[in-house]
Amino acid sequence: MANGLRLLPPLLIRLHEDxxxxxxxxxxxxxxxxxxxxxxGELVAIEAAIGMSLTQLMSRMRQDYVDARRAAVWIxxxxxxxxxxxxTLEPVVTLMTVEVAGDDADPPAPAPGSSxxxxxxxxxATPGSPGSPSSHASRRATSRR
Numbered sequence: 001m002a003n004g005l006r007l008l009p010p011l012l013i014r015l016h017e018d019x020x021x022x023x024x025x026x027x028x029x030x031x032x033x034x035x036x037x038x039x040x041g042e043l044v045a046i047e048a049a050i051g052m053s054l055t056q057l058m059s060r061m062r063q064d065y066v067d068a069r070r071a072a073v074w075i076x077x078x079x080x081x082x083x084x085x086x087x088t089l090e091p092v093v094t095l096m097t098v099e100v101a102g103d104d105a106d107p108p109a110p111a112p113g114s115s116x117x118x119x120x121x122x123x124x125a126t127p128g129s130p131g132s133p134s135s136h137a138s139r140r141a142t143s144r145r
Contacts, residue, residue, distance in 0.1 A: 005055065005058050005059060005062075007032040007033050007036075007058075008030075008032050008058070008061065008062070009100050009101065010029055010030070010031040010032075010033070010034075010100070010101040011029070011030045011031075011072075011098050011099065011100060011101060012026070012027035012028070012029060012030075012098070012099050012100075012101045013026055013027060013028045013029075013030055013072065013073055013076055013096055013097070013098055014026040014027045014028075014096060014097045014098075015073070015091045015092070015096050016091070016092045016095035016096055016097075018092055018095070019091040019092055019096075022091075023077075023089070023091055028073065028076035028077050028079075028080050029076055029079070029080070029101055030061075030072045030073075030075060030076040030098075031076075031079070031101075032058060034079065035054070035075060035079070036054070046075060046078075049074075049085075049086045050067075050071040050074070050075075050086065051067075052067075052068075052071070057071055057072070066093050066094060069093035069094075069096065069098075070086075070089065070090075070091070070093050071086070073089065073091060073093065073096065074086050074089050077089075
């Protein structure tokens with residue numbers, strides 16, 4: 001990948017309980033390898049929607065920028081078949097949990113209002129803990145954002 005970035009392992013994103021009613025609990029899978037394999041036209045549409053290049057997104061994910069975390073949620077939900085405009089997605093990304101997906105990772109959750117339910121229990125990793133994107137690179141203190 002450009003700028004010497006290595007791809008993150010697939011991550012599971014779970015939103016904070018305050019967002020479960022509106023967006024569901026997740027988990028949603030953010031997978032940079034799968035993202036980069038999307039067709040050209042879809043990649044262009046994603047970059048246009050998130051307002052940054054994929055390289056910028058990936059770099060900002062490693063630094064825990066809130067715009068990148070929101071974009072990652074949107075991309076993960078989009079890849080799970082949930083179609084929504086980015087400007088309507090406003091989860092509390094500072095309180096969402098992110099963990100490295102295991103081989104037996106949970107499948108994407110159904111959209112809110114469907115008949116299946118998801119496990120609302122929090123994931124083990126939070127921003128800045130091992131397994132969060134910030135553990136892969138140095139990050140600024142959250143109080144500066």
